[in-house]
Amino acid sequence: MTPGDLVRERREELRWSQARLANEAGTAQSVISRIESGRLNPTVDMLARLATAMHAELTLGILPRYY
Structure with missing residues (x-):
């Protein structure tokens, strides 16, 4: 899994939009x-x-x- 996959997975668990996450993270x-x-x-x-x-x-x- 990539970092992006992990971010998306957690965001979806929270049922947050990308906009909500961005707002919460200040980006x-x-x-x-x-x-x-x-x-x-x-x-x-x-x-x-x-x-x-x-x-x-x-x-x-x-x-x-x-190895």
Whole structure:
């Protein structure tokens, strides 16, 4: 799953429009649309803002690869 997929999934769970999420996160609806469609890679700061707005937790990790 991409970050945009995760954002869209959580937004839809909340039954929020893109405009509502944008308003809650202090950004434009077009930014949400571009993130969800994969046309914009969000920064960690933006993902944190979106997670906070959606009452979610942002967790980042680096996992080992096994060859």
